[in-house]
Amino acid sequence: PKRIFSGIQPTGAIHLGNYLGAISQWVKMQNNNEDIILSVVDLHSMTLPHDPKQLSRNILQMTATLLGCGIDPQKVVLFQQSTVLEHTQLCWCLSCICTMPRLAHLPQYKEKSKDLKDIPLGLFVYPVLQAADILAYKATHVPVGEDQVQQIQLAQDLARMFNSRFGETFPIPHTVITGAEFARLRSLRDPLKKMSKSDPDPKSRICMTDSPDEIVRNIKKAVTDFTSEVTYDQEKRPGVSNLISIHSFVTNKTVDEICSEAVNITTGQYKLMVADAVVSYLKPIQDKIEQYSSDPGYLKDILQDGRDKARNICANNLAEVEYKLGLRVKV
Template sequence: RTLTTVFSGIQPTGSLHLGNYFGAVNLWKSLQNDPANHLIISVVDMHAITVPWKPEQLRQNIVQSFIELLACGIDPAKVVLFQQSSVPEHGKLQWIFSCLSSMARVDNLPQFKEKSAVQKEVSCGLFTYPVLQAADILLYKAHLVPVGEDQVQHLQLAQDIARIFNSKCGKLFPTPHRLHSDLPRLKSLRDPTKKMSKSDTDSRSLIQLTDSPGQIREKLKKSVTDFKSEITYDLAERPAIANLLMLYRAVLDVSLEKVLEETSKINKVELKARLAEAVIELLRPVHGKMKELRNDMGYLEQVMAQGTDRARTLASQTMDEVESLAGF
């Protein structure tokens, strides 16, 4: 029986938030338990430097990402969990892919315009990072990539690059397809038109795995809503309440109907309070695990070294094939 290779990346740009938890980590946990999957998760530190960064902060964030993923239940025995920059083949393949991608094609990707608009000085890396993403995915010959709506065009670029390489140099890469997750993106607690994101500079907009119970209560209490006090689910007209209900649904792991039933007789203030307690309960064991891991750096280093080893074995094999087909 052939395995399905699934590739996912997470940027070490700060502590994971509940959007990452429900949108990515939960999905990875269910994927890792199916022996038909070969799950590869990369802490993509090379992507984290496409915008200005502080070296010491980056170093801490990388370790923190491993701690959080392990604390959430990602099992390094079942998953190839590794630091991107520890596998030099990512950069090598990206270069070849850069030479196979037209400027116009990359220039048409929507994220660059959005992301560069908020930077004083825009790096070449920010422009070409979708090509690096294609290398991340294809280096492991991934069949499936769980991506949100905002990354669909980047996945299409990876598909195009795979096709271009295959026809120019020789058949090597399978077409990577999108793996849908049914959870809609969690939104910022300050502005429901934006997604909850680590790169949001307003820490009140997101709940992070490292937040204390006090911070969680405070952030939810202050989260923006609207002028109506009753609870209804209306994504278009009441996006902030809809977001809180989606979050509640995800935390309780029940259907939306069930949440609406539970909240039909309460007001917004009570919803926020109940939600806060549910999130605190959810994160209690994660906090315990994080503390344990922080006190066991030896284990952490061992996990990271093992991930590098496994990823490099896979990546160097693909890279040998690539170089030979490319004429090197």
């Protein structure tokens, strides 16, 4: 049976990359009545030094954000990762079959550790916990942005290794990536980089909670190139093409429609059009996020309910893992 799992770190406001690349996909799958489990992966948000107060605020804020974006807790299982202990338990079991060189080669680890003097073990083990998230539910499909592909490959490898050593247990999870440019929305400041939460320059991204003024300012300042026509070419014109992708998403128009409508205007004028479209697309979502944020009691109830449902699903799977590993002593 098909089962979808995905996760998102509770790191403050999400940006359009998270929304286009991941969350909007989840909403679509939910509306197709698929079996989908979503986790606010708080344990993944403490691999680098963090502020505990901020983290607990962010867990609720992310919950409000997901609901505001259209995630329906009646249809999906939505829960906080650390409340389901099976994740860390399976993480340990998988750590014992994963090797250190396999982790050391992962690009996100290399990227995040390169400027650190002391590297936390958690940062290194991060992808094993991610594999545990997925495998604890025997998930078959994992919808994510392109930056997660290598980490899901690790989950696939660990599933295969576990199966071959201890007997068929986990399905091999497929990575599901959205089409076009949405799987890797680019930074507004440097279109060769992805839009990222950790970019120190807030002008590099559009956050779901940005005010209209901020959105207009950031899109106006988006780095493009020296050609003034509006044409789509991801390779040669990554900056404008990124704006066209965003525009196409928020208006539901094709890239061709957009370019033919914009034949007579400059990229400068075009930016204002994109900004307007983004502002009006985000407005109702922002209102809903704000509404949900004002009701922390409700958010906690949702997460608690989600935790119970998540546990119900993964407890059996962990019992099977324990059995296969020889941890269940029979007398």
